[in-house]
Amino acid sequence: MESPSFSLLILCGKSTFEIEIAHSLKNKKNLKLPDxxxxKLLLQSEMEETxxxxxxxxxxxxxxxxTDCFGRFLIWSPRLTSTHDVVSHNFCELPVGTVCVADLQFKGRGRSKNTWESPKGCLMFSYTLQMEDGHAVPLLQYVVTLAMTEAINHISDANGLPHLGVKIKWPNDLYLNGLKVGGVLCTSTYRSQKFNVxxxxxxxxxxxxxxxxLNAALREISSVAYQLRREEILVAFFKKFETLFGIFLNEGFQALEDLYYKTWLHSGQRVVIQEKREDQRVEDVVVTIQGIYWALDRTIECMSFILMVIVLTFSKG
Known part of the structure; x- marks a missing residue:
């Protein structure tokens, strides 16, 4: 798909404060894209009525x-290279909690330089936040996936719908009926003693x-003529994320583990691993996944990182 000659960004604010930010960004014209x-910047009030x-x-x-912080300043585009490019490339120009949403992306990004297909009907957004503890940054993706599953369940409960059963596939994917329906990408830079994520x-x-x-699955399990909308999912997501993120920062991820494991795809899952014996022979061993073990390595002063190991227990047969 060819890139358009320009990208249209619509700047929207929840309150007078965010609306003033929108006016300032438009007047200064200092938002940029990496390519x-x-x-072309427009205010929400300047959008066409149709x-x-x-x-x-x-x-x-x-x-x-x-919400109190997240999602209150919105950048919307009908067609964009990548929402992630907008927020990451302009991080310092935007208020923390800014979200960028696009109807279409033609350079969507995933983990390990993978691309994310972005057809119409897909909710595609990126947002900004800051963290001080470098050890906690890698765990953020688990909070994000958990917030999304909780948001989808909340919408179902609020509208009398059955739960769709969206599950978290470690470390950052969302699955429904054995198929991938979503993914999360977190990138960060370090500046002024904070991680810009x-x-x-x-x-x-x-x-x-x-x-x-989601809506295809909903039609199969419910006779109610209700379709999930991107707007309500994003609203519910930020409400859930703001709550879970606060718990995460104040109490650590351990406070969210029980809730996480309820939605985790791998609990009780049996897999085959290869184990090298003392005689150097390789043997297939069936194991059962029990959970995730968090091992913090603080031996390197110049870099904070976390080693995450899936704890496995051996099962017979």
Whole structure:
């Protein structure tokens, strides 16, 4: 897909404070993209009244949002290289908690330089946050995936719908009926004694390809004519994330472990690993996954990192 001659960004704010930020960013024209594409900035009040049916409804989103920090400043684009590029490349220009949403991406990113297919109907967004503890940064992706599964369950409960059963596939994927429906990407830079973290999420809401989507699964298990909307999912996600992130910062991930394991795909899962014996022969061994063991390594002063090991218990047969 060819890149357009310019990228359109619509700047939206929840309160007067965020709206003033939108005016300032538009007037200064200091937002940039890494590929040097031309940017056209508009305020939400300058948007055309006629909006395509499949477009993200910024007014519906803002009117329902009730967070203290996250998602209150919104950048929406009908077509963009990558939402992650916008927030990570302009991190210091944007208020913490800024979210960028796109209807279409043509350079979506995943882990290990993988690409994320971004068709219409997919909820694609990236947002900013800051952390001080470098040891905790790698665990953030678990909080994000947990917040999304909790958000989807909350919407189901609020509308009398059955739970879809979205599960977390370690470390950062979301699965539904054995198929991937979402993924999380967290990148960070260190500046002024803080980690600037850009978090991107792609979630199949109304697009049945390339795998499946939430609404397709909902139609199979419910006779209620209800379709999940990207706006309500994003609102519910930020509400859940803000709560879980606060617990995570104050009490550590251990405070969220029980809730995490309820949605974790791997509990009780049996896998085959290869073990080298003393005589150098390699033997296949069946093991059962019990959980995740967090081992912090603090021996390197110049770098903080965390080693995450899946704890396995051997089973017979």
């Amino acid at each position: 040097n594409n031309d940017l 909006c395509k049916e499949e477009s993200f409804r910024t007014e519906d989103y803002m009117s329902s949002l009730s 850009s978090t991107g999420i792609g979630l199949n809401v109304d697009n049945e390809k390339p795998t499946t989507c």
